[in-house]
Amino acid sequence: MKKKASVAIALLAVLAVTSCSSAKDEPQVKNVIYLIGDGMGFGAVTSLLLAEDSVTGFEQAPVIGLNETCSANNYVTDSPAGGTALAAGVRTRNGYCGLDPEGNRLTTILHKAQAMGKKTGIVVNTTLTEATPAAFYAGVTSRGMTYEIAEQFTVSGVDVAIGSGLDHFISRPDSLDLTATLIDKGYDVYLNWSAVLNTPSDKFIGILPMADVHRQESGRKEAGAAAGHEVCLAARLASASEDAGASDLSEPTVYLQKASAKALETLSRDNDNGYFLMIESALIDGYGHNNDSEGMIAEMKEFDALLRQLVAYVDQHPETLLVVTADHETGGTWLNYTGYEVGGSSPVTMSYSTRGHSGVVVPIFAYGEGAEAFAGVMKNTDIPKKIEQLMK
Ligand SMILES: [Zn+2]
Numbered sequence: 001m002k003k004k005a006s007v008a009i010a011l012l013a014v015l016a017v018t019s020c021s022s023a024k025d026e027p028q029v030k031n032v033i034y035l036i037g038d039g040m041g042f043g044a045v046t047s048l049l050l051a052e053d054s055v056t057g058f059e060q061a062p063v064i065g066l067n068e069t070c071s072a073n074n075y076v077t078d079s080p081a082g083g084t085a086l087a088a089g090v091r092t093r094n095g096y097c098g099l100d101p102e103g104n105r106l107t108t109i110l111h112k113a114q115a116m117g118k119k120t121g122i123v124v125n126t127t128l129t130e131a132t133p134a135a136f137y138a139g140v141t142s143r144g145m146t147y148e149i150a151e152q153f154t155v156s157g158v159d160v161a162i163g164s165g166l167d168h169f170i171s172r173p174d175s176l177d178l179t180a181t182l183i184d185k186g187y188d189v190y191l192n193w194s195a196v197l198n199t200p201s202d203k204f205i206g207i208l209p210m211a212d213v214h215r216q217e218s219g220r221k222e223a224g225a226a227a228g229h230e231v232c233l234a235a236r237l238a239s240a241s242e243d244a245g246a247s248d249l250s251e252p253t254v255y256l257q258k259a260s261a262k263a264l265e266t267l268s269r270d271n272d273n274g275y276f277l278m279i280e281s282a283l284i285d286g287y288g289h290n291n292d293s294e295g296m297i298a299e300m301k302e303f304d305a306l307l308r309q310l311v312a313y314v315d316q317h318p319e320t321l322l323v324v325t326a327d328h329e330t331g332g333t334w335l336n337y338t339g340y341e342v343g344g345s346s347p348v349t350m351s352y353s354t355r356g357h358s359g360v361v362v363p364i365f366a367y368g369e370g371a372e373a374f375a376g377v378m379k380n381t382d383i384p385k386k387i388e389q390l391m392k
Contacts, residue, residue, distance in 0.1 A: 027370030029390040030274035030319035032113070033264075033310055036086060037303055038079060038132055039285030040326035041362045043333020043350055047293065048300035050335075050348045057307030061324070063371040065364035068379045069328040072101045075359040077380075079285070080143045082327030083135030085380035087278075089388075097131055097149075098139035105139040109384040110158070113276035116391060119159040120275065121263045125213045125256050126282035127165025128153060128205075132327060136278055147172050154181045159275075160266050162196055162206035162259040164213045170232040179207070179234035189234035193250060197262060202269060206259070207234070212250045213259075214283065256281060257306050264313060274319070276391070281306070288330025291352040296333070307365075314368040321370045321390060325383060326362040331355070 037044070048056060071081035072091040080097035084090065088106035092099060098106055110120050124133050129149040134140070137156035138149045150168040153161075169178040179189045188204040190196050196206035251258065260279050267275035281303045287296035307324065314320045332353030340346040364383065366374035370390040374383070 027321070027373075027390055028319050028392050029321045029370045029387075030392060031268070031317065031321070032109075032274075032276045032387055032391060033314070033320065033322045034086075034109070034276070034278045034387065035307065035310065035322065035324045036083075036132060036278065036280045037284050037324070037326045038280060038282045039288045039328060039330030039357070040281070040300075040303070041288075041329025041331075041333055041358070041360060043329070043331065043335070044284050044288065044296055044300055045363060046335060047297045047333070047348055047350050048304055050342075051297045052301060052304065056304045057311050058304065058324075058365055060308070060311050061365035061367045061371075063366040063375045065366070065374045066361040066377045067325050067364050067383065068361055068377070069326070070359065070380075076357050077328045077359075078143075078357065079131040079327055080135060082380065083132040086132075086325070086327055086383055087135040089381045089384040091379075091381055095143075096141055097135050097143055098137070099141065103141065108136050109387055110136045110156075110276060110278065112388055113391060114157050117273040118275050118391070119267045119271055119273070120157065121160035121267050121277040122156075122158055122163070122280075123161070123256065123259045123263050123277065124163040124280040124282055125259075126163060126280070127168065127210075128161055128163035128207065129165050129168045130163075130280075130282060132280045132282065133161075133163065133278065147174070150178055151176075154178055154185065159203050160205075160263045160277075162208070162263060164208050164210045166191065166207045166209075166232075169207060177232045179232045183233055183237070189237075191232075191234050191238060193255075195238060197258065202266060204266070209250075212252060213255050214252055253302060254305075256302065257309050260306060261309065261313075268317070274391075279306070284326075285330045288333060288352070288357075289355055291331055291355060293350040294347070296331075296350065297348060311367055318369060320368050321387070322367040323371075323374060323383065323387065324365040324367075325380075327380070329358045329360050329362050332358040332360075 071077035071094050073093045078094045081092050081094045084092045087108040093101050129146045131143040134149045138152040146168040188201040190206045193212045314322050334351045336351040364374050373386045
């Protein structure tokens, strides 16, 4: 009898140790940073690796996967459908953004993070209403519906967003001033870079002139700062505050790094539940469309500076997962034989097979807590599903 009891106790002890160790092994992902390089395929990454002598952020990522980027109706996705797959885990038809192929509104990983009590943020170096960020909070049948997208942004529930595209918020056919709507909902809204950098606010939207968020013109048509924007409420409030006159500060080459650091600082302040932050580097796509090797390399170096910064951040914040991928490849970017010598005076010059998107798989790089889940070959739709499973 005594012996049986001691065996039972020993068994219980084994079980306790086993369950303890499995709970300990399970990733504890409190914070998620989802970094999307629009159009960033293997060619773009190759151009960086060859042009950069020091160790890149990509080389520091211990986990690498492959992402099949098809949309519901095409091997080659556009940005709205590509963004929707990465945001909501559903493939939709090209053109649709945040909707399933039947036109139903989708719940995204950003919404799911909010439902878990996490703070959420969006940082982009394009308009806040562009297809990729819109896929996380809006539902429209066309990326061109920018006024509808801006209206849906006002109910996105994000705590922090920094990007461009003021036109869509104030120069509207319906004459609404959506900066006033946002202020009404408790946001601080800033229209200049120094105000964004200096704000102590826990809940703010930065809608900056395009020149502040773009390194240089990529040749794509983008909405700039609105003419006559002083009529909107955010501008009137700024002109009455101490930030007035500081709007000439512009740092487009380090914008994404600084905006991301500001968003992380804000989202993690007094926050036990964690956060979800989506960052998009949008212009890699533009250089791919333009078949501009020099521009692509410069853009990839800036992307890499951001990536290194985020890797260092995750090292300091252990419950954080960093996932890096692309919505699709752009340009059919390749490196054909040029005869140039490695390390010689001729620059790395990429080749291109299209001025559009291509359907080849794109890389996934993962770092930090739970990163192992992103090793292997997966569909674009698997990525947000895995993030959802990991978020605690
Ligand atoms: Zn594109």
